[in-house]
Amino acid sequence: MAATPSRRSPRRADEAMTIYDVAEAAGVSTATVSRVVNGNYPVSAATRSKVEAAMQRLGYVTNAHARALAGSGRRLIGILIEELGDPYFASIARGAQLEAAAYGRLSLVCNTRGSSDLEDSFLDLLLEHRADVVVVVGGATSDDRYQEINRVRATRLASTGCRLVLCARPPLTDVSTTIGVQFDNEQGAFAVTDHLLALGHRRILYLGGPPTLSTTMNRIAGFERAHRTHGRSVDPTMIITGPFTQRWGYQRMQQLLDAEPAFTAVFCGNDLVAAGAYQAIKEQGLTIPGDLSVVGYDDIPIARVLDPALTTVRVPTEAIGREAVRAGLAHLADGPADPYTDPDEAASLGTSLIIRGSTAEPRD
Amino acid sequence: MAATPSRRSPRRADEAMTIYDVAEAAGVSTATVSRVVNGNYPVSAATRSKVEAAMQRLGYVTNAHARALAGSGRRLIGILIEELGDPYFASIARGAQLEAAAYGRLSLVCNTRGSSDLEDSFLDLLLEHRADVVVVVGGATSDDRYQEINRVRATRLASTGCRLVLCARPPLTDVSTTIGVQFDNEQGAFAVTDHLLALGHRRILYLGGPPTLSTTMNRIAGFERAHRTHGRSVDPTMIITGPFTQRWGYQRMQQLLDAEPAFTAVFCGNDLVAAGAYQAIKEQGLTIPGDLSVVGYDDIPIARVLDPALTTVRVPTEAIGREAVRAGLAHLADGPADPYTDPDEAASLGTSLIIRGSTAEPRD
DNA sequence: TTGAAAGCGCTAACAA
DNA sequence: TTGTTAGCGCTTTCAA
Numbered sequence: 001m002a003a004t005p006s007r008r009s010p011r012r013a014d015e016a017m018t019i020y021d022v023a024e025a026a027g028v029s030t031a032t033v034s035r036v037v038n039g040n041y042p043v044s045a046a047t048r049s050k051v052e053a054a055m056q057r058l059g060y061v062t063n064a065h066a067r068a069l070a071g072s073g074r075r076l077i078g079i080l081i082e083e084l085g086d087p088y089f090a091s092i093a094r095g096a097q098l099e100a101a102a103y104g105r106l107s108l109v110c111n112t113r114g115s116s117d118l119e120d121s122f123l124d125l126l127l128e129h130r131a132d133v134v135v136v137v138g139g140a141t142s143d144d145r146y147q148e149i150n151r152v153r154a155t156r157l158a159s160t161g162c163r164l165v166l167c168a169r170p171p172l173t174d175v176s177t178t179i180g181v182q183f184d185n186e187q188g189a190f191a192v193t194d195h196l197l198a199l200g201h202r203r204i205l206y207l208g209g210p211p212t213l214s215t216t217m218n219r220i221a222g223f224e225r226a227h228r229t230h231g232r233s234v235d236p237t238m239i240i241t242g243p244f245t246q247r248w249g250y251q252r253m254q255q256l257l258d259a260e261p262a263f264t265a266v267f268c269g270n271d272l273v274a275a276g277a278y279q280a281i282k283e284q285g286l287t288i289p290g291d292l293s294v295v296g297y298d299d300i301p302i303a304r305v306l307d308p309a310l311t312t313v314r315v316p317t318e319a320i321g322r323e324a325v326r327a328g329l330a331h332l333a334d335g336p337a338d339p340y341t342d343p344d345e346a347a348s349l350g351t352s353l354i355i356r357g358s359t360a361e362p363r364d
Numbered sequence: 365m366a367a368t369p370s371r372r373s374p375r376r377a378d379e380a381m382t383i384y385d386v387a388e389a390a391g392v393s394t395a396t397v398s399r400v401v402n403g404n405y406p407v408s409a410a411t412r413s414k415v416e417a418a419m420q421r422l423g424y425v426t427n428a429h430a431r432a433l434a435g436s437g438r439r440l441i442g443i444l445i446e447e448l449g450d451p452y453f454a455s456i457a458r459g460a461q462l463e464a465a466a467y468g469r470l471s472l473v474c475n476t477r478g479s480s481d482l483e484d485s486f487l488d489l490l491l492e493h494r495a496d497v498v499v500v501v502g503g504a505t506s507d508d509r510y511q512e513i514n515r516v517r518a519t520r521l522a523s524t525g526c527r528l529v530l531c532a533r534p535p536l537t538d539v540s541t542t543i544g545v546q547f548d549n550e551q552g553a554f555a556v557t558d559h560l561l562a563l564g565h566r567r568i569l570y571l572g573g574p575p576t577l578s579t580t581m582n583r584i585a586g587f588e589r590a591h592r593t594h595g596r597s598v599d600p601t602m603i604i605t606g607p608f609t610q611r612w613g614y615q616r617m618q619q620l621l622d623a624e625p626a627f628t629a630v631f632c633g634n635d636l637v638a639a640g641a642y643q644a645i646k647e648q649g650l651t652i653p654g655d656l657s658v659v660g661y662d663d664i665p666i667a668r669v670l671d672p673a674l675t676t677v678r679v680p681t682e683a684i685g686r687e688a689v690r691a692g693l694a695h696l697a698d699g700p701a702d703p704y705t706d707p708d709e710a711a712s713l714g715t716s717l718i719i720r721g722s723t724a725e726p727r728d
Numbered sequence: 729t730t731g732a733a734a735g736c737g738c739t740a741a742c743a744a
Numbered sequence: 745t746t747g748t749t750a751g752c753g754c755t756t757t758c759a760a
Contacts, residue, residue, distance in 0.1 A: 017523070018753055018754085029730070029732075030753085030755090031754095034755060038755085042729065043730085059523050061492060065433045066429075067754055068736090069427075069430055069735095070755040071735095071736060084454045084461070087454075097475050101482075106474075106493070109448070109472065109474075111461050125470045127425045129470070130427065156425075302669050305610075305666050392746080394738075394748095395740080398740085405740095411745080433736090433753065434737080435738095435751095435752060
């Protein structure tokens with residue numbers, strides 16, 4: 001019955017209790033305490049309650065680091081997000097955390113502020129903490145440098161047994177250890193453009209989104225396909241790209257309105273740009289949708305508050321966050337089984353058209 | 365020159381390199397590798413570069429768990445937030461993360477969805493990971509149960525050497541190990557009410573915010589003090605409390621407008637309620653600020669987009685997040701020295717009045 | 729059903 | 745300047 005020797009050094013007040021303390025207090029070995037804690041091995045009822053009482057009394061809290069070192073315990077899930085203050089990204093992060101929590105996992109959200117360097121340093125930190133899955137959300141441009149940077153990252157992560165999930169950003173070509181989860185922006189842009197064309201609009205302006213963003217390119221592709229489907233072609237001067245900001249939407253729309261506007265509807269690259277466009281349109285004394293129909297993209301909370309409420313495309317942000325974590329976990333050796341999904345298939349989530357008060361038939 | 369023996373077991377592909385692998389590859393001991401990694405001890409230039417080359421070649425990544433176990437390495441900072449999707453909370457989280465990052469700390473944001481149980485389970489997880497500082501943000505009611513729950517939490521956290529920081533929620537009475545950081549809501553409410561009174565309004569309605577929230581009580585206190593300062597008393601029927609939602613603001617304002625409105629200005633408990641009130645007011649064919657002045661609180665992004673733009677009170681959300689982390693760190697034994705702040709003084713951050721287009725002199 | 733003991737990867741005395 | 749070694753708290757064979 002001789003228990004494992006107790007802790008060797010004197011304790012400080014703010015030092016946590018260890019399994020040794022509990023073992024000593026309960027008069028059992030540390031192995032037994034471990035078995036009680038994990039409940040994965042038979043322990044007699046009497047011993048169990050002795051140990052549980054001791055744990056309770058001492059306020060014992062498992063040390064996740066020791067457990068991780070010993071090769072057990074759940075690993076972390078990292079969620080790298082471009083901007084926490086942006087409800088679009090925040091909602092994706094929210095979904096990802098919810099899904100992680102559903103698997104009993106601790107996930108941490110890191111705000112990269114759009115900086116690739118910050119992204120890297122968070123990635124390092126996550127690597128050091130031996131995260132399981134890292135989800136990188138949103139906003140990257142899809143040039144060669146991007147591909148290269150992320151290929152390197154994927155390799156580094158893979159070397160510690162961690163999966164990289166690219167969420168709502170361009171997938172990597174030729175990297176088998178990376179998972180991509182995206183929105184089907186082409187389809188969303190198609191739907192909202194089709195809505196305008198069906199109302200009878202013939203001159204539609206596309207306004208905003210950096211041309212370097214794959215998101216923008218996909219939206220423009222949908223915009224063009226809708227025109228083709230209606231037997232029309234797109235006037236290239238009707239496509240104007242720029243930053244995804246309210247300020248830019250306001251200023252650019254002002255300029256367009258000062259010249260003779262040759263359009264009856266505006267497809268804004270996102271809701272923020274639409275909010276800016278609203279301002280400019282109202283200042284000109286024009287009405288929405290009487291003089292001009294306006295649509296946005298993303299359906300952020302602002303869309304509902306604008307006057308009139310904005311017709312827009314809702315992207316399933318929370319769902320994509322969940323999907324990203326689910327896909328990452330599914331790729332793990334011991335991940336949850338998912339018979340319905342082919343793990344090698346990059347998910348693409350559909351969007352929905354939300355028709356509100358900012359669209360109507362053209363006046364003329 | 366005999367190096368430390370190499371790792372004992374064969375390696376799997378996704379197993380990370382260890383300090384043993386590096387030591388072996390560089391022909392040095394693990395202690396030397398550790399010294400190179402930490403750079404806190406003299407190592408000859410030649411040895412250093414040999415080790416660095418080996419680390420590079422093998423793709424070595426420090427194991428944060430092992431480091432933590434060995435009693436070194438930085439601990440985590442936890443940020444528990446009521447709702448990530450709410451820009452108000454998101455901004456606080458953002459500030460907290462920024463400040464943590466400034467100290468080279470990894471912080472994790474957890475979305476508790478307002479559930480005390482979820483809050484507890486995240487707290488457990490954080491405890492297991494031996495977080496340094498836990499910041500709990502916002503929204504709690506300040507009853508006896510709240511005090512009790514948090515007293516227990518503070519004690520548990522303290523037993524693992526972790527500080528609890530209550531941010532933008534009521535401070536604890538009689539618990540020395542807890543830190544409180546708050547907004548001065550009384551002052552903000554005073555300022556915006558004073559603004560309305562100075563414009564000449566005499567009948568001002570206070571609309572919204574759960575009466576159980578200390579935030580609400582503080583705002584009402586400021587509302588009343590402003591009246592007293594102007595030599596007026598508040599008609600109790602002019603204070604209406606309710607949930608902080610747009611829907612409630614809309615419905616409640618509809619009812620008030622259906623009856624004979626006995627007020628010329630409305631102080632909404634937050635901007636969301638104001639957005640709802642706007643809808644109801646406009647539907648009645650009334651104008652803002654012509655027929656009715658409206659003010660909000662918080663200055664969330666929606667405030668700027670409302671038409672007319674909303675006069676409101678800006679609370680320094682990002683600053684309070686930073687302050688919370690700073691205060692938590694300052695309380696640590698080895699925390700950053702801060703000669704300017706008394707660590708035992710609960711911080712209270714001032715607010716600013718943002719005057720926009722929704723307030724004017726009363727018509728009558 | 730329980731205990732003894734060997735690691736997990738790293739740091740920090742202590743020796744050399 | 746470098747190496748040896750004893751832990752940190754936990755899990756997990758292997759024995760009893």
